[in-house]
Amino acid sequence: MSLRYAVLGLLARRPSTGYELTQTFDRSLRSSWHARHSQIYPELAKLEAAALVEVVGLGARRSKTYAVTAAGRAELRRWLVEVEPDRSQRSESGLRLFLTPLLDPDDRQATYERDLAHVELELAALGEVQAGMQNAPEPEAFAPQVELGIRMNTVLRDWLREQIKASAT
Amino acid sequence: MSLRYAVLGLLARRPSTGYELTQTFDRSLRSSWHARHSQIYPELAKLEAAALVEVVGLGARRSKTYAVTAAGRAELRRWLVEVEPDRSQRSESGLRLFLTPLLDPDDRQATYERDLAHVELELAALGEVQAGMQNAPEPEAFAPQVELGIRMNTVLRDWLREQIKASAT
DNA sequence: AAATGACATGTCAAGACGTACATGTCTCAG
DNA sequence: CTGAGACATGTACGTCTTGACATGTCATTT
Numbered sequence: 001m002s003l004r005y006a007v008l009g010l011l012a013r014r015p016s017t018g019y020e021l022t023q024t025f026d027r028s029l030r031s032s033w034h035a036r037h038s039q040i041y042p043e044l045a046k047l048e049a050a051a052l053v054e055v056v057g058l059g060a061r062r063s064k065t066y067a068v069t070a071a072g073r074a075e076l077r078r079w080l081v082e083v084e085p086d087r088s089q090r091s092e093s094g095l096r097l098f099l100t101p102l103l104d105p106d107d108r109q110a111t112y113e114r115d116l117a118h119v120e121l122e123l124a125a126l127g128e129v130q131a132g133m134q135n136a137p138e139p140e141a142f143a144p145q146v147e148l149g150i151r152m153n154t155v156l157r158d159w160l161r162e163q164i165k166a167s168a169t
Numbered sequence: 170m171s172l173r174y175a176v177l178g179l180l181a182r183r184p185s186t187g188y189e190l191t192q193t194f195d196r197s198l199r200s201s202w203h204a205r206h207s208q209i210y211p212e213l214a215k216l217e218a219a220a221l222v223e224v225v226g227l228g229a230r231r232s233k234t235y236a237v238t239a240a241g242r243a244e245l246r247r248w249l250v251e252v253e254p255d256r257s258q259r260s261e262s263g264l265r266l267f268l269t270p271l272l273d274p275d276d277r278q279a280t281y282e283r284d285l286a287h288v289e290l291e292l293a294a295l296g297e298v299q300a301g302m303q304n305a306p307e308p309e310a311f312a313p314q315v316e317l318g319i320r321m322n323t324v325l326r327d328w329l330r331e332q333i334k335a336s337a338t
Numbered sequence: 339a340a341a342t343g344a345c346a347t348g349t350c351a352a353g354a355c356g357t358a359c360a361t362g363t364c365t366c367a368g
Numbered sequence: 369c370t371g372a373g374a375c376a377t378g379t380a381c382g383t384c385t386t387g388a389c390a391t392g393t394c395a396t397t398t
Binding site: 001003036038039060061062 | 354355356357358362363364
């Protein structure tokens with residue numbers, strides 16, 4: 001059911017078209033919940049049928065802009081506050097990291113270096129988000145979340161560097 | 170396809186029964202890949218059909234102990250080293266954290282406190298794993314992975330404490 | 339000797355998800 | 369004025385995952 005609340009949550013931040021949501025899933029949400037447009041459009045239709053979102057405008061190229069309704073906001077709040085979180089994760093990267101000690105030193109080194117390159121890109125991207133945040137419409141509310149992302153990736157980067165250095169001996 | 174390699178990887182660490190794998194998925198792997206027994210048993214059957222694992226012993230209560238074959242080890246190595254990782258994540262907790270700024274201060278405080286309680290339990294559990302690691306059969310290989318888990322959760326704990334303190338003002 | 343509860347393996351139906359297919363619109367370069 | 373490419377929405381089929389159902393074993397307690 002998380003997809004439903006991910007969509008509801010993004011629309012609560014700002015009304016959007018399905019296309020825009022797809023891009024947001026790829027950008028801001030890539031590190032917590034991933035979804036394709038083939039899932040997003042049907043979910044929007046279901047949410048509209050349930051009166052949790054509504055079409056608030058038609059744009060160019062047949063685009064429809066959706067916004068949450070009052071009922072949608074209430075449902076989102078209920079889920080965030082009252083529903084017990086499912087803490088289980090699905091992260092291929094995490095699984096790979098967990099299994100890496102099974103590799104012999106050369107292979108291990110190579111995969112750690114691949115990961116390090118990726119984490120550094122991630123950190124650069126988050127740095128830009130943080131820098132570009134002053135001129136956002138509703139600015140400061142999400143700053144701590146970006147900061148958390150940076151701290152997490154920094155820990156991972158440092159750990160990877162240590163592993164690479166340690167096995168280079 | 171990750172499930173397949175998760176199973177293969179756990180069996181590469183040590184031969185196990187399906188039941189034991191289920192428990193390991195709940196314990197060690199809960200923070201990277203989650204699976205139920207209803208997925209694990211069929212996957213073991215498929216892996217056996219593909220000759221990537223084999224039954225190496227029958228135990229009490231009809232239990233079967235599986236171990237990876239040479240082909241299984243090679244396939245696991247191939248996946249870890251040569252297949253481009255899928256970096257997309259699915260973490261309900263991450264999604265919740267991302268959406269929390271939408272809540273009003275009281276609700277936000279409550280959810281952060283719920284998360285903090287959980288992270289502290291997690292840290293305690295990881296601390297025990299780390300402490301009990303000296304007397305493990307193959308001891309030190311996975312120590313850095315445990316250490317990473319502790320660091321990640323520590324960052325999250327500190328961040329949550331900051332958020333709670335900041336909005337208590 | 340029977341009940342209880344942990345151990346242990348399996349299947350099935352429904353729902354979630356990804357890949358590929360399909361269609362149409364608007365802008366801009368050439 | 370035409371073709372390329374981004375914009376925009378949708379569907380279909382197959383696979384992955386969950387939750388519920390189903391069955392049987394072994395050790396301990398009563």
